[in-house]
Amino acid sequence: MSQPATLPVIEENAPIPTWFNVGGGADRLARPASVEELCACVAAEPDLRVLGEGANLLVDDDGVGELVVRLDHPAFRTVDINESTGIVRAGGGADLSKLIHACVRAGLAGVEGLIGVPATLGGAAFMNAGGAYGQIADVVHEVHAVNTAGERVVIPRESIGYAYRTSGLFDLVITEVQLQLEPGDPEAARSRLKEVMAKKKLTQPLAAKTCGCVFRNPVLRADIEGVGAAHERVSAGKLIDLAGGKGMTAGPCAVSTTHANFIETADTAKASDILRLIEQVQKLVHDRYDVELETEVVVWRRS
Numbered sequence: 001m002s003q004p005a006t007l008p009v010i011e012e013n014a015p016i017p018t019w020f021n022v023g024g025g026a027d028r029l030a031r032p033a034s035v036e037e038l039c040a041c042v043a044a045e046p047d048l049r050v051l052g053e054g055a056n057l058l059v060d061d062d063g064v065g066e067l068v069v070r071l072d073h074p075a076f077r078t079v080d081i082n083e084s085t086g087i088v089r090a091g092g093g094a095d096l097s098k099l100i101h102a103c104v105r106a107g108l109a110g111v112e113g114l115i116g117v118p119a120t121l122g123g124a125a126f127m128n129a130g131g132a133y134g135q136i137a138d139v140v141h142e143v144h145a146v147n148t149a150g151e152r153v154v155i156p157r158e159s160i161g162y163a164y165r166t167s168g169l170f171d172l173v174i175t176e177v178q179l180q181l182e183p184g185d186p187e188a189a190r191s192r193l194k195e196v197m198a199k200k201k202l203t204q205p206l207a208a209k210t211c212g213c214v215f216r217n218p219v220l221r222a223d224i225e226g227v228g229a230a231h232e233r234v235s236a237g238k239l240i241d242l243a244g245g246k247g248m249t250a251g252p253c254a255v256s257t258t259h260a261n262f263i264e265t266a267d268t269a270k271a272s273d274i275l276r277l278i279e280q281v282q283k284l285v286h287d288r289y290d291v292e293l294e295t296e297v298v299v300w301r302r303s
């Protein structure tokens, strides 16, 4: 009979690295080395939190008390590309950018529009990362995960519940994602990748410390002249810009003047400064347009 897997080493008072580079740490952090060790973590603590690349995450200054799991062991970063079928199987902790470059080199099309989105594959699949140049939901074939009972599950794409910048993959730890890409011409995929990256460099503050878009693009309840019609999903950045939010500050954090849906931070910033600025921007847009902006950035608070 096989032995049940033991828990990995639990690090105490560990920092939580995020792209914002602010906020508290984890009272306890685990880096499982296998799915079995991950299952043991979930079985011991079903309400654990999963850390990806920390690119869309804001951790409050007090940090978090739940066990935080990070899938950065090589066991969760494997990438297997089948050039002839276009099927790509990769670990939930795989680096999305490296994966995109590998797919493009293999002549596979379908993910190159996601270049410039810092993420693990698991984080991207959970958030349904994407934008004007496509979203990961377009190419996800199935997701392998561990549920809160510590069991392995496979979710086919039709059961994932993908929608704008969200999925139904709550309460799961994504361990592997299978993508279905389109075999084709490596040169065509490479030039699209370059084109997307060039456009992002012009329109986003890529060198600053940010989390990408802070707010979800809202659906309008009523027509707003110069913005959009009722029931239309419109750019949160455009609303913030038109309301005069560019350059608004709270402590050392500012609404980007390059893209109004980005908040840029300095080394001295605290999570509370960003949270305050988020509220200021929400109030500005509410007062000007009667639109409620919801956050896209995931906020972790001590419960």
Ligand SMILES: Cc1cc2nc3c(=O)[nH]c(=O)nc-3n(C[C@H](O)[C@H](O)[C@H](O)COP(=O)(O)OP(=O)(O)OC[C@H]3O[C@@H](n4cnc5c(N)ncnc54)[C@H](O)[C@@H]3O)c2cc1C
Pocket (backbone or CB within 6 Å): 019, 049, 050, 051, 052, 053, 054, 055, 056, 057, 071, 092, 093, 116, 117, 118, 119, 120, 121, 122, 123, 124, 125, 126, 127, 128, 129, 130, 131, 165, 172, 173, 174, 175, 205, 206, 210, 211, 212, 213, 298
């Ligand atoms: C410069 C910049 C540009 C960006 N541009 C874009 C963009 O164009 N489009 C876009 O959509 N986003 C963009 N983002 C935001 C971010 O890159 C995406 O949301 C990305 O999907 C986050 O992935 P992550 O691995 O960093 O997840 P994290 O930020 O670490 O976590 C985000 C959420 O995903 C969950 N999660 C992470 N890994 C797993 C897993 N294995 N299983 C289950 N849940 C998991 C976390 O628990 C958390 O709830 C940008 C961010 C930056 C900093």
